[in-house]
Amino acid sequence: MNKLKKRYLTKSRFKLALDCPTKLYYTRKSEYENQSDTDSFLEGLAQGGFQVEELARMEHPDGVAITGDDYNYKIVAKRTQELLKQENINIFEPAFLIDGLFIRVDILVKQGNRIQLIEVKAKSISSNSHNTFINSKGKLGGGWNSYLYDIAFQKYVMQLCYPEWEISASLKLVDKDATTSVDGLHTYFKIVSDSDLRTRIAKKEGLSREDLGDSILCAINVDEEIDLILNKNPVDETRSFPELVNYFREHYQTDTKIFTEIGSHCDGCEFKEDNPSAEEKSGFHECWTSQLQLPDSEINKPKVYDVWCKPAKNAMKEGKFFMHELSENDLNIRPEAGKISRSERQWIQIEKTINKDQSPHFDLDNLRDELASWKFPLNFIDFETTAVAIPFMAGMHPYEQLAFQFSHHIVFEDGRVEHYNEYLNTEIGVFPNFDFIRALKDSLSVNDGSIFRYHNHENTIVNVIYDQLRKSNEPYKQELLDFIETISHNTGKNAKVWCGERDMIDLQKTVVNYYYDPITNGSNSIKAILPAVLHSSKYLQEKYQQQLASLNLTSKNFEASHVFLKMENGNPISPYKALPPIFEGWDNEQLEQVADSLSEIKDGGAALFAYGKLQFPEVKQEERKAIRNGLLRYCELDTLAMVMIYEYFREVCK
DSSP: OHHHHTOOEEHHHHHHHHHOTTHHHHTTOTTSOOTTHHHHHHHHHHHTHHHHHHHHHHTSTTOEEOOSOTTOHHHHHHHHHHHTTSSEEEEESOEEEETTEEEEOSEEEEETTEEEEEEEEEEEEOTTTOOOSBOTTSSBOTTOHHHHHHHHHHHHHHHHHOTTOEEEEEEEEEETTOOOOSTTGGGGEEEEEOTTOOEEEEEOTTOOGGGGOSOOEEEEEOHHHHHHHHHHOTTOTTSOHHHHHHHHHHHHHTTOOOOOOOSGGGTTOTTOOSSOOSSSOOHHHHHHHHHHTOOHHHHTSOBGGGSTTOOOTTTGGGTOOBGGGOOGGGTTOOOBTTBOOHHHHHHHHHHHHHTTOOOOEEOHHHHHHHHHTOOSSEEEEEEEEEOOSSOSSTTOOTTOOEEEEEEEEEEOTTSOEEEEEEEEOOOTTOOOHHHHHHHHHHHHTTOOOOEEESSSHHHHHHHHHHHHHHTSOOTTHHHHHHHHHHHOBOOSSSSSOOBOTTOOEEHHHHHHHHEEOGGGTTOOSHHHHHHHHHHHOHHHHHHHTSBGGGSSBOOSSSOTTOBSOEEETTEEEOGGGGSOOSSTTSOHHHHHHHHHTOTTTOSOHHHHHHHHHHTSTTSOHHHHHHHHHHHHHHHHHHHHHHHHHHHHHHHHHO
């Protein structure tokens, strides 16, 4: 019984239970591994969450940090109680423990009984246009529920500990409308982590509040939103907020599983293990087997939510959980002229999955027409960019894009492939965007052939640079603006409307419109499409298993003896897997997935982490050179992957 009394409902467990109450049972048990723990750490790195928190602390220079053993709740709560005896004090990470509930607050400002509860997030907001997080229907909106419920839980626990307090709550966020007035602000806060993923910030020596210049953070008062949660509990109106807390606490303390109906929310469950065992259990499988009365082996079958773009949202409500249970009536299939329509593509995925048909599908006639419309020589380009909460250079907004690298491959009509050009600027404190676009102009001006990107990122970035140029005093900027208009189309954020005569062709649209391969499981990312085409194409296998020197291909970063494609048990190994990690200690693919999932960043991956590290002057020259070489190889492979996809389509259309 004593062991059960030590189970505390923390704010992280409270948030987990809000997402899915059953997860409370699986958390903090070694046999149920939480697959998102590492991702959460990497998300903090990518967004700059650790740095933003330290920057927020700098606005309270007399603040006292509660340090020590994070897991000894009683000790840190006792330290907090002692400090709170002072009439006026600012505390970082104060701890509150009462009746099995435990929280730590990012920043607490105490002036007598008047308390400011400050929750710091690296998420951005426009301070000029924000009014409220409550929508016209009186509900919480805008995707801020989890943050607001987090604060509500903190206020609830604090109020239990100190009923006499008057607590006002606010979110400290990154202000999209602000610009930093300090060069190198990002590098004032160096991330230091150990092998256990415990992170701290090493601040620049002697750093003062005055050194930070104009603030890029803003405080958003959320008292109205927190009152709505505490009084009406809009996510579960069958229970009051205290009842909801008690419900979670009692089940967690007694280690009792809460029943939650399975559904689309199970997609991405942290407690899923594809091959569960006695040592490595899968909470996901336990939920599904118990509710559907099926063995574990049946649970791994493709789900309704695995269909590309998730068309059958209501199917699970009707008791259809697996792809093989869907019919054409669930999709409302609508053909479109000249391509595979979205609904047709979805049904192709379902049919091939049900029939275990691993053959690729093509709309060959329209694919041939598409390829015939392209003008040689063909130019394939890929950008690497970064967007961080705390900018690297003065005059930049938080999360404003920096374009620091591109790769450019050219395919000639006779099949010859040339890695024509590349650009990489990782110089410390140098704004690269205008030099980047100038180098891109020089590179793409060598011919008037079609230009290809993969997905929207490159078009988005040149639009960002267009806007930056328009507001700048850059010499010859009109020449660069004209160039951008030639190779892109406006995204709607610029006042001017254009669509260039060499508007970049989105190779991903070619994939989506004319091709589907079951191996991709519905994904259209280049990291999924490349292995699929390599698996299907004997031509590509034969060609790229040869050494580079034997190919009709040039390279700027790979040795003549390099082999791009290796086979294992008759299956091709993705060329990306052969590359060493750019950012030491982390897998390139994992970093890509984390960065892609973040709405503030949208792109970047391993290159984003690498660029950030290279902005710190203490990085040794040897390591700096190794990271740069890794970036060059990775970006070259991105455009070569596009070439391989094109070569596959060309061969199929012959």
